[in-house]
Amino acid sequence: MTETEISSIFVSIFVLLGSLLSLVTTIGLLRLPDVYSRTHAASKSATLGVLLVLLGALLFFYKDSGLDARLILGIVFVFITSPVAGHLISRAAYYTNVPLWDKSVRDDLKNVSKEKRNRSAER
Amino acid sequence: MAFQLVINFIISFVWMFLYSSWDLPTFIIGFFVGMIILVLVRRFFHEPLYLIKVYAIVKLILLFLKELILSNITVIKHVLSPKLDIKPGIFALETELKTDWEITLLASLITLTPGTLVVDVSDDQKTLYIHAMNIEDIEESISAIKMTFERAIMEVSH
Numbered sequence: 001m002t003e004t005e006i007s008s009i010f011v012s013i014f015v016l017l018g019s020l021l022s023l024v025t026t027i028g029l030l031r032l033p034d035v036y037s038r039t040h041a042a043s044k045s046a047t048l049g050v051l052l053v054l055l056g057a058l059l060f061f062y063k064d065s066g067l068d069a070r071l072i073l074g075i076v077f078v079f080i081t082s083p084v085a086g087h088l089i090s091r092a093a094y095y096t097n098v099p100l101w102d103k104s105v106r107d108d109l110k111n112v113s114k115e116k117r118n119r120s121a122e123r
Numbered sequence: 124m125a126f127q128l129v130i131n132f133i134i135s136f137v138w139m140f141l142y143s144s145w146d147l148p149t150f151i152i153g154f155f156v157g158m159i160i161l162v163l164v165r166r167f168f169h170e171p172l173y174l175i176k177v178y179a180i181v182k183l184i185l186l187f188l189k190e191l192i193l194s195n196i197t198v199i200k201h202v203l204s205p206k207l208d209i210k211p212g213i214f215a216l217e218t219e220l221k222t223d224w225e226i227t228l229l230a231s232l233i234t235l236t237p238g239t240l241v242v243d244v245s246d247d248q249k250t251l252y253i254h255a256m257n258i259e260d261i262e263e264s265i266s267a268i269k270m271t272f273e274r275a276i277m278e279v280s281h
Binding site: 021024027028031032034036037039040041043044045047048080083084086087090091094100 | 191192194195198199201202203209211212213230231234235238240241242243254256
C-alpha cells in the first residue's frame, strides 16, 4: 500500500466519523427532553464531530500543500470555546427560569438561585 | 518558570551565534543543549524545573482528549438507546482550586467529561453546580474523575 492510500483511508475514517457524530448530535437535540440535556449533546458530540472533520481536512491537504496552520488553529479554537458556550447557554436558561425536566432527581442550585433573586429584588 | 524558559532561549541563541548559522535545526539543537544545561544547574533555581511543569501540561492535555472521547461514547449511547432511561439532576461540588484560571479550566474539563455540564459557579468560587445526565450511577465515579482533574490542574499550577 502506498502512502497516499493509507492517508486517504485515514481521511475517510475521520470525515465519516465526524459526520456520523454530527448526525448523532442532531438526533440528540430532537430526542432529549430539556434544554440542559440537549446542551450535553450539543456541547460534546458537536465538538468532537467538527474536530474530526477538521482533522480529516488537515490530513487531506497535507500531501499537496503541507501543514495548514489555520486548520490547527481552528481545531484549538473549537476546543476552547464550545464547552464555554454550553455552560453559558445552560446558565442563562437556568436564571431565566427554564424548568428542568419533570423526571429530574435533584436540584442543589434551587435554593441558592432563589436567595440570589430575592437579594436582587430587595435592592 | 518563565525565567527558566527565557534562559533556555538565550542559550539556544548563543548556540546559533557560535555556529553562525541561522536556521531552525541549529536552534532546536541549541534548545536541547540549553535543556541539558538547565537540568545540570537546577539547584541554583528557587522553583522546580520547568520541564516538570511542561510534562504536567502534556499529561493534562492527554487526559482531556481521553475524557472527550469517553464522554462522546456516553452521549451516543444515551441518544441512540431505544428507551430514554436518563435521570438528570443538578448537584453541588466543592472545589479546592483558588485562582480564576484554574476554576475556568476545571469547569471546561468537567463540561467535556462524560455526562456532566457546569451550570453555575457560586459567588465565593468554592462550589461548582453541575448538571449530570444520569445522576444515580454516575455520582461516585464522577467525584473520582474530579479528583484526578483537580490533582492534574494542581500539578500544573504548583
